[in-house]
Amino acid sequence: MPTDALQALKRGEEQLWLNPYLRSDALSLLDFTSDDITDAQMRLSRLAPLIAALFPETQESDGIIESPITEIPDIAKAFSIQGCLLLKRDSDLPIAGSVKARGGIYEVLKHTEDIARAQGFEELLHGEVTEASIAHLRQQLASYTVQVGSTGNLGLSIGIMSAALGYNAVVHMSADARGWKKTLLREKGVRVKEYDGDYSLAVKRGRELSAADPMSYFVDDESSKELFLGYSVAARRLKAQLDCMGIAVDDDHPLNVYLPCGVGGAPGGICFGLKTEFGSAVRCYFAEPVEAPCMLAALLMGGPVPVTELGLSGRTIADGLAVGCASELVYLQMRHLLDGEYTVDDKRLIPWQRLLWETERIFVEPSACAAFGGMGHIPDIVDGSHVTHIAWATGGMLVPESERQASY
Numbered sequence: 572m573p574t575d576a577l578q579a580l581k582r583g584e585e586q587l588w589l590n591p592y593l594r595s596d597a598l599s600l601l602d603f604t605s606d607d608i609t610d611a612q613m614r615l616s617r618l619a620p621l622i623a624a625l626f627p628e629t630q631e632s633d634g635i636i637e638s639p640i641t642e643i644p645d646i647a648k649a650f651s652i653q654g655c656l657l658l659k660r661d662s663d664l665p666i667a668g669s670v671k672a673r674g675g676i677y678e679v680l681k682h683t684e685d686i687a688r689a690q691g692f693e694e695l696l697h698g699e700v701t702e703a704s705i706a707h708l709r710q711q712l713a714s715y716t717v718q719v720g721s722t723g724n725l726g727l728s729i730g731i732m733s734a735a736l737g738y739n740a741v742v743h744m745s746a747d748a749r750g751w752k753k754t755l756l757r758e759k760g761v762r763v764k765e766y767d768g769d770y771s772l773a774v775k776r777g778r779e780l781s782a783a784d785p786m787s788y789f790v791d792d793e794s795s796k797e798l799f800l801g802y803s804v805a806a807r808r809l810k811a812q813l814d815c816m817g818i819a820v821d822d823d824h825p826l827n828v829y830l831p832c833g834v835g836g837a838p839g840g841i842c843f844g845l846k847t848e849f850g851s852a853v854r855c856y857f858a859e860p861v862e863a864p865c866m867l868a869a870l871l872m873g874g875p876v877p878v879t880e881l882g883l884s885g886r887t888i889a890d891g892l893a894v895g896c897a898s899e900l901v902y903l904q905m906r907h908l909l910d911g912e913y914t915v916d917d918k919r920l921i922p923w924q925r926l927l928w929e930t931e932r933i934f935v936e937p938s939a940c941a942a943f944g945g946m947g948h949i950p951d952i953v954d955g956s957h958v959t960h961i962a963w964a965t966g967g968m969l970v971p972e973s974e975r976q977a978s979y
């Protein structure tokens with residue numbers, strides 16, 4: 572079976588892969604525990620007043636960065652899903668307009684707390700937030716640099732947050748990154764460096780340049796624990812949202828969650844959070860483009876392997892998922908925890924994007940639409956009116972109108 576899956580992967584065919592390495596005790600094998608999630612959640616709460624002051628769009632939620640969840644019955648009908656289909660709208664997350672607003676902003680905040688503790692200016696983070704305290708904080712952070720390598724959205728999240736706090740922010744962008752993302756970052760005062768190569772190259776260069784500067788911190792998407800934990804907080808908040816909607820999740824009412832996957836941090840952290848919260852009642856499936864299925868390749872090969880070594884291009888219109896090699900850290904957490912994966916052909920993404928816009932007036936970027944790829948496969952196995960499905964819409968809000976028109 573794994574060999575068949577590997578053949579299909581190499582041929583660039585769509586497939587559903589159910590994880591034969593799944594273990595019921597998988598959570599006990601991980602590098603992280605629910606205490607780590609609690610710690611991350613408390614940090615975000617502690618710094619919420621600062622977020623609210625820096626980003627007025629978060630004032631309504633008191634500085635908590637969270638997205639709505641919406642039932643999408645017309646899409647459920649289109650995919651012949653019997654149970655309730657929900658869209659988790661990280662495409663509308665404030666500040667960065669994508670799932671990266673979770674992990675990315677969290678890591679910048681964690682790093683800022685670490686500096687403040689070492690330098691003795693914690694009061695500026697945890698005391699009363701005023702115009703003067705923010706000006707003072709920015710002055711303290713102005714001699715520090717934060718850098719990141721990105722296909723686009725992580726760069727937006729880290730760049731916007733770091734610049735707002737007063738850091739020198741540098742984003743190393745791969746060739747896949749869209750022009751408007753670079754323009755937006757430059758408008759926010761972020762330095763954007765462009766590379767001809769893929770995402771791994773942008774990360775590698777950024778990591779090297781940052782290592783050469785003692786005042787610089789590198790957000791390493793290929794190995795970051797902080798990103799992983801920042802993403803994991805999503806699950807507890809989701810539980811509260813489902814409770815509010817009267818949606819039960821237990822072994823008689825399972826939850827299927829479909830998560831677009833790039834390097835693995837975002838879907839991996841969310842999966843870890845969900846499994847911690849809901850145990851065996853939740854099943855998580857990752858979605859990847861047929862030309863860039865780096866996490867599936869890692870799961871099949873027993874470790875991260877560049878997809879180009881398997882004869883694939885790594886190219887996809889789903890720019891948030893255009894990643895050639897998975898995070899080893901995330902692969903190791905997912906190996907026994909993830910229920911399965913499916914791959915999606917690029918040509919299906921735009922029709923789904925249009926369908927969601929026409930039926931629900933919700934805009935998401937092509938990467939986010941990969942989540943819908945499971946609908947064709949997974950209901951055969953575990954559908955029924957008692958199953959709740961969540962498609963995780965990972966990005967979209969910041970996409971400019973001109974890009975949206977071109978996309979349709």
Ligand SMILES: *Cc1c(COP(=O)(O)O)cnc(C)c1O
Pocket residue numbers: 669670671724725831832833834835836837838891892894936938939965966967
């Ligand atoms: C980054 C991203 C993902 C996947 O996250 P990874 O941490 O790279 O796996 C999915 N969708 C969008 C829109 C993204 O920007």
